[in-house]
Amino acid sequence: MSELATAREIDRSKMKVSDEVAIQINNMNKWYGTFHVLRDINLTVNQGERIVIAGPSGSGKSTLIRCINRLEEHQQGDIIVDGTELTSDLKNIDKIRREVGMCFQHFNLFPHLTILENCTLAPIWVRKTPRKEAEETAMHFLEKVKIPEQANKYPGQLSGGQQQRVAIARSLCMKPRIMLFDEPTSALDPEMIKEVLDTMIELAEEGMTMLCVTHEMGFARQVANRVIFMDAGQIVEQNEPEEFFNNPKSERTKLFLSQILGH
C-alpha cells in the first residue's frame, strides 16, 4: 500500500464528471525521427475528470500530454481539445493553449520576473486583461496556493515547493478549463511534495479537469477517477483507481505496480 496523499477526507461534492468531452484523441501516432514513441493512442477525457497517467520511464507519458497543447506535434490521428482540432493552424493552437494550463517538473518560472509578474504576464499579453484586474486575479490565486506574501520576490528566492505552487497559480491565472501536470512533484523533497499535492487536491475538489503524470500513487488513489498505465508508447491498461491498484489485469501493470509500491 502506498501512503495517502492527504490524511483528510476529500470533498467530492463538486467533483462531477460531466458528459461534455474535454479532450478527444483518436488513433494518434507520433514519431521522433524514426522512433515510434506514441502508438495508436485513443483517449476520451470528459470535463471534470481527474486522470493520472503512470508508467515506466521512457514510456511516452510526457510526450502524450505535451501533444495535447502542441508542445510536441503528432504526425497521425486527431486531437480535439474543447471542440477545437489541433492542426498546424496557429489560431487553433493559440486558442487551445489559452484553455489548457500546464505545470512542469522543473516549474519553468520566469526567473527575471517577480512572482506577481510571472502570474500576470500571460493574462495581460494573451488575454488582454487590464493590468489592475490581472494583478487582482493573480493575488487571488497566490492566496489560494498560500503564498501571497511572496508576490514581490523572484522565483530564485523561493523553495522548490513554493515555486511549483507559483507555477500552478500562474497557469490558473489564465482561467484554463483543463490542467496538465507533468511530474509536478518529482523534483521536490518529500516535505514539499505534500504542499504541492495539497494544492492539486484543492484544485480537483473545485472540479478542474486534470491530466496528471505522476508517481504519487496515493494521489491517484484518493483523487483520480481513472488511472492510465502506459508502456512502450501505448496505453496498456486503464481503470478506476480501486480496481487498477487492487486488481490489475495486465502482466506489465502488475510488474510496474510491484516495483513502484514495493511489494
Added chain:
Amino acid sequence: MSNIEFVRTEMLPEKEPPASTVGPIGWMRENLFNGIWNSIITVLFVLAIVWTVLSLLGWGIQPTWNAKSLSECREIIAATGYTGHSGACWGVINDRWLQLLYGFYPLDANLLSAVSGASAAEILADPRAHVATPIVMILGYWRLNLAIILLFVGLAPVLIERAPRKLLIVTVLFPFIDVWLMWGGSIWGPAMAFVGFVLGYFAFKILAPIAGTLIAVIMSAVVPIIWWLFLSGSAASIFAGSPIDLTLEPVSSRQFGGFFLSISIGVVAILGSLPLGIVLALGRQSDLFIVKALCVGFIEFIRGVPLITLLFVANNLLNIFMPPGTNFDVILRVMIMVTLFAAAYMAEVVRGGLAALPKGQYEAADALGLDYWKAQRLIIMPQALKISIPGIVSTFIGVFKDTTLVSIISLMDPIGLSNAIRANQEWNGIVWELYAFIALLFFVVCFSMSRYSMFLERKLQTGHK
C-alpha cells in the same frame, strides 16, 4: 572501551577572531605574505611597479605645457637639468587638443566674434588669441557639444531606471537632430528621414492585426525604404528654403575628425549593432531555411574578413554599386560597414545567451499561449541579453576601439590626426605624448562602459537560478 558519552552543560560564548586574521594586517598576511615564495614575489612585483611608475613620472612631469614646438620643449627640459633619456613634450597637447577632439570641424566664428568683439576673420586665423580656450571649446563647437548632450539625454531613460520617462521623446528624436546639427543644411532632410520611421511604425501597427506579424515586420521595413529612396528627397526640397525652415551652415564629411568622429562612428555602430545582432541571432535559429542560410552566410562572411578590408570596400568599392551621380557620404558608408561588422559579432554573443536558456523557458511561454514575438520580447530576450551583458559590452568596447582603423582610409580620427600633426615641422618627432592623450580619451569611455555593465549585471541579479 572508553566512555563516549558527552553532554555539554554550558554553551560557549562568541569570541573575537585572532587579530592577525582580520583587518588590513590579516588581509596582507593572507594575500601578500602567505609563505616564503609568495612574499618574495610580492616584494619583487612592488619593486617593479615602483620602478615603472617612477620612470613614467620622470618622463611625464615636465614643465613643457606652453612650448610651441618640439625643439622648444627640448630646450626647456635641458634647462631643468633633467638627465633621463627624454622628457614629455606636452606643448603639442596644449596646442592641438581642440583639434584632437573636434578634427577640422569649422568653428562658429560669427558666434565667437559676437562674444569677443574680434572680427570673424581674426577669430578664424587664431581663435585662442582672442577668446578664452574653454569658450572656444564650448561656443565655437556648440553644434557638436549640443549633439553630444542630446545623445546623453536621449540615452538616459534607456540606461538609468530613475530618469524621467518624458525624456524618451529625446531618445526618439536625438538621432535626427544630431544629424542635422553635425552636417547642417535644412532641417527638413532629417525630418523627412524621421517620417520614414513613422511610416514604418504605422505600417506595422496597421498590418500586424490583419496580415500577421511576419508580413507586418517585412512591410515595416519596405515602406520606409521606398519612402527614403523615392519620396523623402522631393518632400524635403518642397519645404527647404521655405519660411518654415531652419538651416545651419553645411559641413562636409571630410571636415569631420578627432575624437568626435570616433564617438560618432562608435555610437552608431553600438546602437545599430545590438538590434541587428539580435535579428541575426534569431534568424540563425529560424526554421525557415532561406532566412537561416542568409544569416549564417552573413555572419560567417563578415567575421571572416578583416575590418580594414570592409573599410576599403566602404571607401572605394561601394561607389561602383551606386547609380552614377549619387553622393553617398563617406562617413555614412563607414558607419554602415562598422555597424555590420559589429552586428556579426553581436549576433554570436546573443546566440550564446540564447543557447544558455533552458528549453523549459520556451515551453512555459508556449504553454501560456504567448506567440513567438511576445515570447521573444517578454521572456527569451530579457534573459538572453542579461546573460550576454559581458559579451555585449566587450563587443561594444572592441568596436569603439576599432574605429581608429578609419585612419587607414584617411579619415581624420585621433590616430589619423596624430599622423597629420607629426607631419608638421614644429611637432615632427612627437610620438608618445599624442598616443598617451588618445589612449586616455579612449580609456575613459571604455572604462565607463565596463563599469556600467558591471553595475547593470548587479542590478539585474534576481537571486540564484
